[in-house]
Amino acid sequence: MSPSSSSGDVFSPSEEQMNFAGDLAYACTIPGTIVCALALVAYAVVASYPHARKHLDRVSFRILVQALISNIFYGIAFAVTPMHPGNGCDFGAFAINLTLCLATFYTTCIAINLQLVLVHEVNGKMLEKYYIIVTVVLSLALNVPTYALGQFGWNALSETCWYSNDDKRKRLQWIIATQSFWISLAALTETVCSVIVLYWLYRFKRSIHSITRNATPSGRMASSDYPPRTSIALNRDPRFRKIVLRIALYPMVSLLLNISTVALDLNMSLHELRSRLDYYLLVIDLFMYGIRTFAYGALAFGDPSFINGIQEILSRRRTRSAESNLTNLDFANTEITTHGGDRIEVDVELQHISTGSDVTQSKCTTIGTLGSVDDVKTFSPSQGGHQRPFQRKYGQLSQEEEHMISIGRQL
Known part of the structure; x- marks a missing residue:
C-alpha cells in the first residue's frame, strides 16, 4: 500500500x-x-x-x-x-x-x-x-x-x-x-x-x-x-x-x-x-x-x-429393494401348513413398535418402513378373525397427532 x-x-x-x-x-x-x-x-x-x-x-x-x-x-x-x-x-x-x-x-x-x-x-x-x-x-x-x-x-x-x-x-x-x-x-x-x-x-x-x-x-x-x-x-x-x-x-x-x-x-x-x-x-x-x-x-x-x-x-427406495429380495414371503396373511396330518392356520404379522422419550406409538411396518393410515387393510368381523393390534391402534389416531401435522405445515 x-x-x-x-x-x-x-x-x-x-x-x-x-x-x-x-x-x-x-x-x-x-x-x-x-x-x-x-x-x-x-x-x-x-x-x-x-x-x-x-x-x-x-x-x-x-x-x-x-x-x-x-x-x-x-x-x-x-x-x-x-x-x-x-x-x-x-x-x-x-x-x-x-x-x-x-x-x-x-x-x-x-x-x-x-x-x-x-x-x-x-x-x-x-x-x-x-x-x-x-x-x-x-x-x-x-x-x-x-x-x-x-x-x-x-x-x-x-x-x-x-x-x-x-x-x-x-x-x-x-x-x-x-x-x-x-x-x-x-x-x-x-x-x-x-x-x-x-x-x-x-x-x-x-x-x-x-x-x-x-x-x-x-x-x-x-x-x-x-x-x-x-x-x-x-x-x-x-x-x-x-x-x-x-x-x-x-x-x-x-x-x-x-x-x-x-x-x-x-x-x-x-x-x-x-x-x-x-x-x-x-x-x-x-x-x-x-x-x-x-x-x-x-x-x-x-x-x-x-x-x-x-x-x-431413500427410505422408499430401500423398501423396494428389500421387497424385491423377499418375494416369497407373505406377511400379514394366512399360511396353511400341516402338522401330523392336520391342517393348521397360522397368522404371521410383522409389527414394529417405536418408543420415543415422550410417547410410545405402535406403527405398522413392512421391512422396516412405516406405513400410513391409508396403507392399513381393514378386516371386518364378517371376513373372519379378530381385529389385529396394529389395526386397533391405527384406528385410535389421536387429535394431538392430527394437530401436530397441521402445526408442521404452518411453520
Whole structure:
C-alpha cells in the first residue's frame, strides 16, 4: 500500500487496492449465487417425488424459496453491475438494494411466523400471503422512489454503484431512511423473535413432566385439554423442536451479516476513506455483502423439510429393494401348513413398535418402513378373525397427532 505523503494528508487507496476490494466481493458473490441455485434445483428434484412433496408443504419453506430466489437475483445484480458511472450503474445499484431488501425481509418473515405459530398459536397458513405482500410492497416503496429521484449511481468514495448524492449529509439521510434503518429493524426483529421462541422452548421442555402428570390413567389427555394445544402436540414429536432450532439459524446469520454491513456502511459515509483502517473496513464491508448469498445457500441445504424429503425418498427406495429380495414371503396373511396330518392356520404379522422419550406409538411396518393410515387393510368381523393390534391402534389416531401435522405445515 502506498503511504501518505505526509502525516497531514488524507489516505488515498490506489486503483489496484480498490480493484482488489471489488474483485473480492465478486469472488464471494458468484459461488454463493451458484449454491443458492443448486439448492433450488435440489428442492425441485425432491418435490418431483409425490411421497416426499408432503414434507415441503410448510409455510416457512415456501418463504425460504422466495428468499433464495431473491438471493439469486441479488447475486446476479451484484455480479453484472458495471464498475463505472452510467445508466447501468444506476439501475444496478437499484437492483442490488431491491433484491437485498426482499431477501432480508423474507427471512424476517420466517422468524415472525415461528413466533406466531408456536408461541401465540396463530394459523401461519392464513398469514402466508400477507408475508409476501408486505415484503414486496415495502421493498418497492423503499427503492423505487429512491431510483426515480436519482439517488442511486456511482459512489466516488467506495468506487462502487451505490448511493450517489454528492452532499454528504443528504446521502447519509437517504441511506438511513431507505436502507440502514429497515435492514437493522429486520435483523433485530429476527433476533427478538428467535429469542422469544427459544425461551418458549426452554419453558416447554421444563413443563413436559407437568403435562405428563396431568394425563389420564389411559395415557390420553383429559377431555378438558381438547382441542390440543401446540405444546402438547410438540410433546408428541420432538422432531419439531429440531426444526425450530435449525430454522433459528437464519436470524442468527442475518444478525451477523446485516448489522455488520449497516455499521460499516454508516462508518464509510461518516468518515469516508481517510485512513488505512477505513479502507480495511470497506474491504470487509464488500466481503460481507458478497458472502451473504453463500451463507444463505448453505443454510438452505440444511432445511429440515428438505432433509425429511430426502429421507423419505431413500427410505422408499430401500423398501423396494428389500421387497424385491423377499418375494416369497407373505406377511400379514394366512399360511396353511400341516402338522401330523392336520391342517393348521397360522397368522404371521410383522409389527414394529417405536418408543420415543415422550410417547410410545405402535406403527405398522413392512421391512422396516412405516406405513400410513391409508396403507392399513381393514378386516371386518364378517371376513373372519379378530381385529389385529396394529389395526386397533391405527384406528385410535389421536387429535394431538392430527394437530401436530397441521402445526408442521404452518411453520
